[in-house]
Amino acid sequence: EVVLAQSPDTLSLSSGERATLSCRASQSVYSNFLAWYQHRPGQAPRLLIYRASTRATGIPVRFSGSGSGTDFTLTISSLEPEDSAVYYCQQRISRGTFGQGTKLEIK
C-alpha cells in the first residue's frame, strides 16, 4: 500500500498570503497519478488538481500543483477567505489512498 504523509497538519494564514502544502509518498507515484482535493465541512470534496499539476475544470489559477516521484506540493498563491478547508492528496497508481489531510485556516 502506498502511504501518503501530508504536512503540516494545520496551517493558519491571512488572506493574501501564500500557502504551501506538502504530500510525500512512501513509494514513487508513477505517471504522477497524484490528485489534490478541497473539502469544506458538510460539502462534497472538490477536485482541484490531477496528474500532479493540471488544474481541474473551473479551478482558480491561484491553485497550482507541482512535484513528481514521491514529493508533491499544492500551492495557493494568494489566499481568499473561502479557501478555508481541509486539503487532501490522493494517489491512484494502485488501490487508492489519501493523505491524512492539511487543515487550512484563514485568519
Place this chain on the structure above:
Amino acid sequence: EVQLVESGGGLVQPGRSLRLSCVTSGFSFRDAAMSWVRQAPGAGLEWVGFIRSKGLGGAIEYNGAVEGRFSISRDDSGGVLYLQMNSLEEEDTGVYFCTREISHLGASDYWGRGTLVTVSA
C-alpha cells in the same frame, strides 16, 4: 449537469448488513469508472473501492479493510452504483461518498454529498 446522490445510510447494529445506492445522472454511467470513499467522524478521507466500466473489463478493487465484507456492483441500465456492506463493524461508521473516477486522470472529478452510516449497538 452531473449529479450523484447517495442513499441507504442509517443506524445498524454490528454484524448486520446495509446496502447503499448512488443514483447518477448527467453523464454516460455505463462508460464510467466509479468508486466509494468514506470519512469516519473526525477523521480524513478513506478510499473504499472501485469498479471499472464493463466495456473496460468491469474490474473491482477494494481497500484491504473492507475486502471480503463489502461488495460493489452497478446497474448500467438505471445509472446506479451500489455498495453492499456485510458484517458491519463500529469502525465502518462514517459518511460514504460515491465518486466518478476518470482513469486517465487518476482522480475523482465528481462526488456526491454522502450518506451517513452509523454502526452501533
